[in-house]
Amino acid sequence: MDASQLEAACERMRGFVIPEAASRDRLTGSHVYGFLTCEHSVYLDFFGDKERRRSPGPALARLLARGVAFEDEIVAGLELIEPEFEPGDFVSGAEETRALMLEGVPGIYQAVLFEPPFLGIPDLMRRVEGESRFGDYGYEIGDVKSSYKPRADQALQVAFYSVLLEGLQGVLPQEGYLILRDGSEERFSIAELLPALEELLEEMGDLFSGRQGSFPHRSFACRDCKWRDVCAEGTGLDWLPGLTRAEQSLLRSEGFTELEDLARLEPEVAAEKETLSETLLVRARLHAEASVQGCAVPRRRPRLKDRMGQGCPVLIWSDAFDRRYLVFGLLPPGGEAQVFLAMDPGDEAAVFEQWRSCLPEGQSLCHAGAFMSSLHGILLAQGMPGEGPSLERRSLDLMNLARGGFVFPAPVREVSEVLASLQGNEPVGREEERLLALEDRDADTLRRLATEELADLQQLLLRLDEASV
Numbered sequence: 001m002d003a004s005q006l007e008a009a010c011e012r013m014r015g016f017v018i019p020e021a022a023s024r025d026r027l028t029g030s031h032v033y034g035f036l037t038c039e040h041s042v043y044l045d046f047f048g049d050k051e052r053r054r055s056p057g058p059a060l061a062r063l064l065a066r067g068v069a070f071e072d073e074i075v076a077g078l079e080l081i082e083p084e085f086e087p088g089d090f091v092s093g094a095e096e097t098r099a100l101m102l103e104g105v106p107g108i109y110q111a112v113l114f115e116p117p118f119l120g121i122p123d124l125m126r127r128v129e130g131e132s133r134f135g136d137y138g139y140e141i142g143d144v145k146s147s148y149k150p151r152a153d154q155a156l157q158v159a160f161y162s163v164l165l166e167g168l169q170g171v172l173p174q175e176g177y178l179i180l181r182d183g184s185e186e187r188f189s190i191a192e193l194l195p196a197l198e199e200l201l202e203e204m205g206d207l208f209s210g211r212q213g214s215f216p217h218r219s220f221a222c223r224d225c226k227w228r229d230v231c232a233e234g235t236g237l238d239w240l241p242g243l244t245r246a247e248q249s250l251l252r253s254e255g256f257t258e259l260e261d262l263a264r265l266e267p268e269v270a271a272e273k274e275t276l277s278e279t280l281l282v283r284a285r286l287h288a289e290a291s292v293q294g295c296a297v298p299r300r301r302p303r304l305k306d307r308m309g310q311g312c313p314v315l316i317w318s319d320a321f322d323r324r325y326l327v328f329g330l331l332p333p334g335g336e337a338q339v340f341l342a343m344d345p346g347d348e349a350a351v352f353e354q355w356r357s358c359l360p361e362g363q364s365l366c367h368a369g370a371f372m373s374s375l376h377g378i379l380l381a382q383g384m385p386g387e388g389p390s391l392e393r394r395s396l397d398l399m400n401l402a403r404g405g406f407v408f409p410a411p412v413r414e415v416s417e418v419l420a421s422l423q424g425n426e427p428v429g430r431e432e433e434r435l436l437a438l439e440d441r442d443a444d445t446l447r448r449l450a451t452e453e454l455a456d457l458q459q460l461l462l463r464l465d466e467a468s469v
């Protein structure tokens, strides 16, 4: 796109309209970011009952607080000026920001970019060379993120702020940047992101206008979502896991709205539905059956039968924020659970070696999925990436096998949830307790939780073994 096309695209986006019926009149960078996780959550932000929102759970609240502390740490090392204004008075904040830009200050912290209905408050704004409405300099936008790798939603948020900045300085910044958890700076082209941002805003506009209905889409994101209580009230197709939005929409268009009808779907009725593939109908029926029964239902026999029965449950738990590997566990066949803790960073190498030396030769390493990325992480941290392939060959992801063999009434992320669902019980996760124990470096709780997880892996291994014959 040339400069005039870029300008026109920015203009079109800034013409976004929020319907009067909405409960808020400002669209922020968080909405752009959140739309990629769940469109319905942004819809509810504008049209839902605010009183029904949940507060973040303790583990998420701690993680958010760590993110804020990290941002403070980064900002403290930079020479930035923060606009002064009364809380909530964004008109004054925007005027103050403009004055600082006119003055040509080298950097601004939490600049206010306000062009109703858009409001953007980026973490960082940096002076760069080049022509703009202010003279022979302009500004570009950056955001501080606590992840180690950049993500598309983070970059799109910076592009959104950049569109607002274009309105203010008369020129779109060429690049934006993210400062990541390891302090590195990831730069990207803003012009290249504009088509994706424009498409997102168009979709959001369609959703807000009511041209297409907004429905929940049950996924892992629902666990920490503030709108979970509202969405969980849905009893029909809306709260059925395992289907994409497009599949749900197709089923709705064929008149399927009640789970009971879908769960009892006869093959001859299914055959009449020419717009729906047989695979989709079978999958939807199984998911509906699992939801109606509140219990996992078999999908197909778990594969890799010959590697099962015998096997060694293993785990490695890390604190992803600090890239620390703290808990290593294994349960050898016929033996007892062994848990090794590296509470001090200086112990990590020795504890990892101790755990590795206890792994029984020739046994499959049975784990819960996330183990492999932790294993690769610690091997990399210890300068032993070459060890990965031999351990990987012994890897047996029990969660993957369980998800392939059964359909669950709700998304399952933990082994304890799989076991509970297989028995028709309400899934009980331990993730919140584990995350808090990792944060607090609570050795006793970590040891207990790791021992329980190894026993659960053992039980799941037996259960999958039974189902495979």
Ligand code: SF4
Pocket: 038, 039, 040, 041, 042, 044, 215, 216, 217, 218, 219, 221, 222, 223, 225, 226, 227, 228, 229, 231, 232
């Ligand atoms: S609970 Fe799930 S479906 Fe509902 S708004 Fe939140 S993420 Fe979306």
